[in-house]
Amino acid sequence: MPSTTAAGHSSQKAVEKQAEKQEVKGYFETTGFERWNRIYSESEDVNKVQRNIRLGHQKTVDNVLAWLQEQGDLASRSFCDAGCGVGSLSLPLARLGAGSIAASDLSEAMVAEASRRAGEAGIAPGQLSFQASDLESLSGRYDTVICLDVFIHYPQAAAEEMVRHLAAMAEKHLIVSFAPYTPLLALLKGIGQLFPGPSKTTRAYTLREEGIVRAAAEAGFSPVRRNLNQAPFYFSRLIAFERTAC
Numbered sequence: 746m747p748s749t750t751a752a753g754h755s756s757q758k759a760v761e762k763q764a765e766k767q768e769v770k771g772y773f774e775t776t777g778f779e780r781w782n783r784i785y786s787e788s789e790d791v792n793k794v795q796r797n798i799r800l801g802h803q804k805t806v807d808n809v810l811a812w813l814q815e816q817g818d819l820a821s822r823s824f825c826d827a828g829c830g831v832g833s834l835s836l837p838l839a840r841l842g843a844g845s846i847a848a849s850d851l852s853e854a855m856v857a858e859a860s861r862r863a864g865e866a867g868i869a870p871g872q873l874s875f876q877a878s879d880l881e882s883l884s885g886r887y888d889t890v891i892c893l894d895v896f897i898h899y900p901q902a903a904a905e906e907m908v909r910h911l912a913a914m915a916e917k918h919l920i921v922s923f924a925p926y927t928p929l930l931a932l933l934k935g936i937g938q939l940f941p942g943p944s945k946t947t948r949a950y951t952l953r954e955e956g957i958v959r960a961a962a963e964a965g966f967s968p969v970r971r972n973l974n975q976a977p978f979y980f981s982r983l984i985a986f987e988r989t990a991c
């Protein structure tokens with residue numbers, strides 16, 4: 746009988762993690778790109794569920810923009826939009842006068858579309874830059890790091906690790922949103938409704954909020970704002986953290 750060593754087990758886990766990330770990337774380069782590009786647009790070519798997700802997601806983006814404006818002086822601040830999708834947050838943030846925004850996404854198709862939209866909106870690459878990158882490869886220091894609706898692809902422990910990683914890149918503020926674990930969401934997930942349309946090719950993870958807050962606290966951040974944005978097919982817990990310790 747082959748025996749499983751601890752090292753073998755952890756390398757097996759790393760292989761599985763990498764395979765899952767490739768699956769997510771493949772999805773967001775192809776059918777996922779087409780689907781989410783339509784959701785994050787004004788296209789009429791969306792079904793009821795997708796329209797609903799669009800509305801819920803817009804609430805999350807609007808909350809973030811309002812909070813950032815309340816903090817004032819966008820022009821002197823640097824932002825990192827990690828997992829930027831087609832630029833639903835970065836573009837309006839640039840239009841509001843943000844100093845500099847580094848936006849990135851695992852999917853090259855998403856980054857290309859975000860960049861196309863920014864060009865069409867006349868936003869200068871010097872103010873808003875894009876790169877294809879996974880969250881794990883990001884580095885640098887920014888006034889504010891934001892990561893919206895990406896943790897759906899991360900199980901609890903990996904999401905907490907990612908919160909610590911993103912927090913280490915944030916000088917003052919960290920803003921994240923994720924699908925919170927609730928019994929209702931567990932049920933919806935069970936019946937496969939978290940992803941719109943017939944293609945549910947990636948796994949969707951709901952996260953326990955206390956773990957996310959604990960991970961941020963370990964990195965020196967405390968929650969200052971929280972919202973739960975809901976529409977029947979969209980549930981997203983949004984938390985803004987502020988650095989309270991080095």
Ligand SMILES: C[S@@+](CC[C@H](N)C(=O)[O-])C[C@H]1O[C@@H](n2cnc3c(N)ncnc32)[C@H](O)[C@@H]1O
Nearest residue numbers: 773828829830833850851852879880893894895
């Ligand atoms: C639901 S969309 C949200 C996009 C954007 N944050 C927004 O709120 O408009 C999720 C995005 O996360 C990206 N993504 C998934 N896993 C990622 C990873 N490991 N690193 C970077 N981006 C990732 C996907 O390519 C996709 O664009």
